[in-house]
Amino acid sequence: xxxxxxxxxxxxxxxxxxxxxxxxxxxxxxxxxxxxxxxxxxxxxxxxxxxxxxxxxxxxxxxxxxxxxxxxxxxxxxxxxxxxxxxxxxxxxxxxxxxxxxxxxxxxxxxxxxxxxxxxxxxxxxxxxxxxxxxxxxxxxxxxxxxxxxxxxxxxxxxxxxxxxxxxxxxxxxxxxxxxxxxxxxxxxxxxxxxxxxxxxxxxxxxxxxxxxxxxxxxxxxxxxxxxxxxxxxxxxxxxxxxxxxxxxxxxxxxxxxxxxxxxxxxxxxxxxxxxxxxxxxxxxxxxxxxxxxxxxxxxxxxxxxxxxxxxxxxxxxxxxxxxxxxxxxxxxxxxxxxxxxxxxxxxxxxxxxxxxxxxxxxxxxxxxxxxxxxxxxxxxxxxxxxxxxxxxxxxxxxxxxxxxxxxxxxxxxxxxxxxxxxxxx
Amino acid sequence: xxxxxxxxxxxxxxxxxxxxxxxxxxxxxxxxxxxxxxxxxxxxxxxxxxxxxxxxxxxxxxxxxxxxxxxxxxxxxxxxxxxxxxxxxxxxxxxxxxxxxxxxxxxxxxxxxxxxxxxxxxxxxxxxxxxxxxxxxxxxxxxxxxxxxxxxxxxxxxxxxxxxxxxxxxxxxxxxxxxxxxxxxxxxxxxxxxxxxxxxxxxxxxxxxxxxxxxxxxxxxxxxxxxxxxxxxxxxxxxxxxxxxxxxxxxxxxxxxxxxxxxxxxxxxxxxxxxxxxxxxxxxxxxxxxxxxxxxxxxxxxxxxxxxxxxxxxxxxxxxxxxxxxxxxxxxxxxxxxxxxxxxxxxxxxxxxxxxxxxxxxxxxxxxxxxxxxxxxxxxxxxxxxxxxxxxxxxxxxxxxxxxxxxxxxxxxxxxxxxxxxxxxxxxxxxxxxxxxxxxxxxxxxxxxxxxxxxxxxxxxxxxxxx
Numbered sequence: 001x002x003x004x005x006x007x008x009x010x011x012x013x014x015x016x017x018x019x020x021x022x023x024x025x026x027x028x029x030x031x032x033x034x035x036x037x038x039x040x041x042x043x044x045x046x047x048x049x050x051x052x053x054x055x056x057x058x059x060x061x062x063x064x065x066x067x068x069x070x071x072x073x074x075x076x077x078x079x080x081x082x083x084x085x086x087x088x089x090x091x092x093x094x095x096x097x098x099x100x101x102x103x104x105x106x107x108x109x110x111x112x113x114x115x116x117x118x119x120x121x122x123x124x125x126x127x128x129x130x131x132x133x134x135x136x137x138x139x140x141x142x143x144x145x146x147x148x149x150x151x152x153x154x155x156x157x158x159x160x161x162x163x164x165x166x167x168x169x170x171x172x173x174x175x176x177x178x179x180x181x182x183x184x185x186x187x188x189x190x191x192x193x194x195x196x197x198x199x200x201x202x203x204x205x206x207x208x209x210x211x212x213x214x215x216x217x218x219x220x221x222x223x224x225x226x227x228x229x230x231x232x233x234x235x236x237x238x239x240x241x242x243x244x245x246x247x248x249x250x251x252x253x254x255x256x257x258x259x260x261x262x263x264x265x266x267x268x269x270x271x272x273x274x275x276x277x278x279x280x281x282x283x284x285x286x287x288x289x290x291x292x293x294x295x296x297x298x299x300x301x302x303x304x305x306x307x308x309x310x311x312x313x314x315x316x317x318x319x320x321x322x323x324x325x326x327x328x329x330x331x332x333x334x335x336x337x338x339x340x341x342x343x344x345x346x347x348x349x350x351x352x353x354x355x356x357x358x359x360x361x362x363x364x365x366x367x368x369x370x371x372x373x374x375x376x377x378x379x380x381x382x383x384x385x386x387x388x389x390x391x392x393x394x395x396x397x398x399x400x401x402x403x404x405x406x407x408x409x410x411x412x413x414x415x416x417x418x419x420x421x422x423x424x425x426x
Numbered sequence: 427x428x429x430x431x432x433x434x435x436x437x438x439x440x441x442x443x444x445x446x447x448x449x450x451x452x453x454x455x456x457x458x459x460x461x462x463x464x465x466x467x468x469x470x471x472x473x474x475x476x477x478x479x480x481x482x483x484x485x486x487x488x489x490x491x492x493x494x495x496x497x498x499x500x501x502x503x504x505x506x507x508x509x510x511x512x513x514x515x516x517x518x519x520x521x522x523x524x525x526x527x528x529x530x531x532x533x534x535x536x537x538x539x540x541x542x543x544x545x546x547x548x549x550x551x552x553x554x555x556x557x558x559x560x561x562x563x564x565x566x567x568x569x570x571x572x573x574x575x576x577x578x579x580x581x582x583x584x585x586x587x588x589x590x591x592x593x594x595x596x597x598x599x600x601x602x603x604x605x606x607x608x609x610x611x612x613x614x615x616x617x618x619x620x621x622x623x624x625x626x627x628x629x630x631x632x633x634x635x636x637x638x639x640x641x642x643x644x645x646x647x648x649x650x651x652x653x654x655x656x657x658x659x660x661x662x663x664x665x666x667x668x669x670x671x672x673x674x675x676x677x678x679x680x681x682x683x684x685x686x687x688x689x690x691x692x693x694x695x696x697x698x699x700x701x702x703x704x705x706x707x708x709x710x711x712x713x714x715x716x717x718x719x720x721x722x723x724x725x726x727x728x729x730x731x732x733x734x735x736x737x738x739x740x741x742x743x744x745x746x747x748x749x750x751x752x753x754x755x756x757x758x759x760x761x762x763x764x765x766x767x768x769x770x771x772x773x774x775x776x777x778x779x780x781x782x783x784x785x786x787x788x789x790x791x792x793x794x795x796x797x798x799x800x801x802x803x804x805x806x807x808x809x810x811x812x813x814x815x816x817x818x819x820x821x822x823x824x825x826x827x828x829x830x831x832x833x834x835x836x837x838x839x840x841x842x843x844x845x846x847x848x849x850x851x852x853x854x855x856x857x858x859x860x861x862x863x864x865x866x867x868x869x870x871x872x873x874x875x876x877x878x879x880x881x882x883x884x885x886x887x888x889x890x891x892x893x
Contacts, residue, residue: 094757287787385800
């Protein structure tokens, strides 16, 4: 048992008297959306032990005698949700540069910038995100010195000092208008840089034996891009315009060993059949329905539904507000449902789809052997009026206290007759 | 321009006891400040009588009617209740299972001034040339072809306030619009709505000026105390300007030299122009309330107001509205203490709560923003009926814009600004089926001929698409 587990076990026992690691837990009576072939089990018994789901059975099935029971009668129970694209945990306050580790425009490096090096598990946004039912965050750097943003990672939202981090889960590349600007001023410049960099990385380390300089990347960045260039790491590409998406698919066809996903894809619906055929998954923000730029002229709230209908793997995220409000992903998914996506597909977009895109084994589902990231909701998880009652990560019930809830509780009653509110410490 | 009649208008507007013999005597030689040089040309579009029945109606005043009926005649609400007869000539709409509400009013938008596409040539929302630019009027920046107006319409927005940005201490005049497509801004202007003035507290002015990093003009303010000095210095000038004009209007003589900036500030001191102030922090709002008392004006609404929950009692006592987001926070220090229960806590304290967008995205679903805040309040024991919470979306913003006697609730005689929702608008799955503005059907989700397309979107990918 790790120090973290012991510490959190003590905290759980002290404050919640709820599940402990060594003891099984049963979540009983919930309407369980499993994300597996079991579909939605209307009234289920979910047994959890040692941080893993043991079984998902119909109501009335036996509950281990020593299990702590969480009564989820009539409530939605889902896998912990996955923020498929965020900057949660690498920014405290966006406008304060000293607290923002998303980008480094003055750095000599780009691909090698590892966002995990900037991860702060104490970032207040992590707990704020967790209590909304998000148990895993995909965290991306932001491209700033050239079209390579760097290395992204996946973390849990425990906020523990030694939070488990899946480093270098992907390389993020910006194309479209942003990438064009960073590469020197045009899309051709961006593609020239990308192709040259890929050649450098494929040739690593050979061509760097005699020199630190490549055509587009120096030794450090070439080394950082090498796994992706060899198909061993996901390449996540930011792009929105249909022609940019086509260019990416041309590129993918010419480099069949690459593992590519797209984030943004506002005009994805226009090339959806080809995306499906190419097997390229997308992460979309279903709020995007305005011609916010000339690369989003065809944006529509029906994008997610149309992509899904064409057979594309679709994840949904709060792409435009991922530092503090990654939690909006559920509302965004709900809006995608209002615009034609099925409820099941919207749930997939927050769970199984991001798990598939980022290779997160045992996450995004509730099934035998899966990791016990589980949320019990007071209503439909996609509904704006719903909130989680219980959030569990790896079998451990999480605190629902955030800096925000403390502020709220301090100011619930504006009564300073006895003492200033600074003495109220919720 | 007919000076005599303008003098008359001015006198009526100012209710100056001295208007009369003296000014009449000065006759054609009197110089006045025109109050409405860019008059509204909006008139209601053709409409037929509409009878909506079997609906769950939120009337906007805080009441809910199950299986209710609503009759719209001649662009006005004619009748509302359970036992209304349908006139023979009325178009009848069976709204079984559907909800009907007053149109949503967003009192904080930058549509047209920061439109889509967000390219530099269309970005006209901040006149950053100086910290005090009360002389600019945002209606002169509004591009009526912003596709954002059509998206907002699909979200049930029937009126909205466009504000200048928050770079300046005094950002300029805001304008209240009816959300109707138009070739001109004048064709959207809400007839008879007062002008507003945008002011800003806190980080933005000092970041743009003092710490503009060379990108911006530089100079004061560098600090919050610099901000306050800037407001007070401007109000001192405005007070002096007003005194000169008051004297001139009373006694005649040489007319003061007109000053566009001070015209606006004088309008505030005269009570004609409503102050809408961007202010996040509780302590700053408290100071601004004192400044307003010092110079004899009123802050109508604090905008963003993420810390209103900390001084909700003081805001109720003063009588200012708070225009708020449901859950934005953390993007800058003054937004760091944002909480999800801000809106219900302000409401609970008896202060005026408003849900605003400040966003071309958020404006499309302000009903969902209200629903989030409503549910988060409920979670901590603040039980506000949905029909009461709806005041955050229409009547309270209407009050903040001085148009609440005309719109904002479904009371007979008021403008027929109405939304028929596919279901409970506090649900993420509900959409605006139909939107009526002054009784005219301006949006119909199921009828492409009733879904406007801006010039910009013609001939572009996705033209006329469902958005």
